[in-house]
Every structure is written in C-alpha cells, then in structure tokens.
Amino acid sequence: MPRLSPKPGVRLLGKLEWYNPTGSVKDRPARWMLDAAERDGLLEPGARILEPSSGNTGIALARLSRLRGYDFTVVIPDNVSDERKALLRAYGATIVESPGELGSNGAIEVAREKAEREGHVLLFQYANPANPISHYETTGPEILSGAGSVDVFVAGLGTGGTLMGVGRYLKERLPDVKIVAAEPPSGESVMGLRSLEDGYHPPIFDPDAIDGKVLVGTEASVRGTRRLMDEEGLFAGLSSGAILHAGLRWAERMDEGTVVLLLCDGGWKYLSTGAWEGTVDEAVARLSGTSFW
C-alpha cells in the first residue's frame, strides 16, 4: 500500500483476508477448530454446535457446519449489522441474540449457559488452541512468504488468535519483529460489569507475547477505512481502518522496514452502517451503539 506509507523507506503491506471462502480471516480458525473437534471425537454426525461470535466466526462455522452435516447455532450481540445476520441465516445458522449493550462478554455468557443447559458442543474460539494454531500454520507462513521480511505486524485484538499464532510464527524466525494489537474501546461503556474483576481476558491471549497495543476509537476506524478506499482502492471492513490507524502510528516512527497489516474482512457486511456515506462525523454518529468489530 505505497500510497498510504508515510515514508519512502517504509513498506506498508496489507494481507487481504476477504479472499477466504466466507470473506474473512475467520475461515481459518473455524476450519482448524472443527478439524480438531472431529479428531478429538467431540462431533458425532448431526452434532449441535454453538458459538458466541460478533459475526465472522459464526459465518465461517455456519458454512462448514452445513457442508459437514452439523446443526449450528450462533450467539451474536443484537446490534451487529443486518448483513451479518442475513449471511448467517443464508448459511443455515440458527441465531440467538444477546443484549448488544453487553458486547461480546454478553454473547459469551449467553452461549456458555445455553451450551451447558442444552448440551451443545462449544468450540469456544476464545480458549480453543486450534484458533492460534490455524494462524501459526497458515496466516503466518503466507505473510512471511509474501512479504519476504517483516519488522512490524499489526492485527486487531478480538480473541487474540491472529496475534498469538502469527506472532509466534514470525518471532521464531524473526526475533526482532514487533507484534502490535489494535484494540477497540469496547470496555468504555460496556454495561453489566459490576467491577473490574468482572473483566475478561481471552485464555488464548498472552499480553506478554505482543509488543504494543493501540487504542482505536470509532472516528479513527472510519477515517482509516475511508483512506483504504480513497487512497488504495481497498474496500475493507471497519476494523481494517482501525488496524491501518495503529499501523501508521508505528510506521511513522520507522525510517525503513516493512509493516504488515492484517485486513481481516471486506466492506460488504458493513454497507448498511453508512460508514462510507456523508461526513465522518455523520458516519460515527450512525455507528454509535453498534458492534462493528
């Protein structure tokens, strides 16, 4: 993405994950988690699978569940975009909505209770080692093979799967590489927390395994997403705009080197949010109260 690079000596590369079968990076952990569950004998034919997801993992699991003959239910916050719900239904998923104001924490809580009560198989991407392994075995090698060298790798922080898997693969081969997370400010207003001790760390995410974390708000995400479109012609999802923002923060401090950004999905599933229409302020106002990560 040379037009977005802040300096001639800094190579800014994007890994475009919307070329996966359901249009996001989550096709990788979905397949690895299902394969592992099958190997471990957790999935009989016709098994009922349940997963908390704000969209992409659910969509990827819905597709594979249909192909492999499983019954799939997804728990999603009720404030995700209409396109995500429509895609989930198109792939045959049963949708259970959790209160949007509780964010992903709320979806996790509802999914855990329902799985225990009704006997679903919970693959649980937040704690499933197959999630980072999928990135260690595929995303990481593809990035190094395509880029040749990497000095900084930036991805969004959700489950931590991409950061952990790609991070471990790259650090084993490039000890000086820096792994940077872009984090949404989702804890600012999430309701239902009674105290800080109610917080949540995804078990697969080790904060000591990364080198930096940049907080990216809605406005910076929208601006970044529009820059990807305006300057590189890349129609990316909103979290990719946040990742560009975090990546540029690091790139501006470098004189030379390679920064790789993991652009985790395309813009199609966010069109109804109006993120590309009107002023940035208008788009931010429309996105207020929605889950777009």
Added chain:
Amino acid sequence: MSVNVRIPTVLRPRFAGKAVVEAEGTTLSEVMDGLEHNYPGSRAELVDENGEIKRFVNVFVGDEDVRYLDGLDTPVPADGEVVILPAVAGGSV
C-alpha cells in the same frame, strides 16, 4: 499541570459519577496520586499491592497501552489524555 482522565462506566461510582476527571502529574504514577488525592481509594482500584497496574485494567496514554511503554513511569504530556478501560472480550469475532 492538569491532564484529562477518562473513566469507564464501571468505575464512575468511584469518581463521583464523572466520565472525565482532571488530575495533576507529569507521569502516570503522579496522575494516579492526583486521582487518589481527589477521589480517595481510587488508586487501589487500579494498582495492586505490588505497585503494578491490575490485570483487568488497561491504561492508555496517547492511545497506547502503558504496559508496553514504561508502566506507571510513562510520561504524560501536558496536552495528553489518560484512558482507563476494563478488559473485556473484544469484537471482530
């Protein structure tokens, strides 16, 4: 020198219900002391007995997590902002 500190919903009862408070300080530790002076007991919410930022608290200066800067010794510029957030499950999943 006064900086703005953004308080998440879950901690606002400890800060008289305010979303943004002011505190004096040129390092994060000094800002925490300033908060403690104005809102007694607030430091213990954020920092453990070993003087480390608690596990379920994320503190950002200039939008960067201080765990990857200098922790409580992280400088806070005059026009800077401190953002305190609880750790919650992220999205994009």
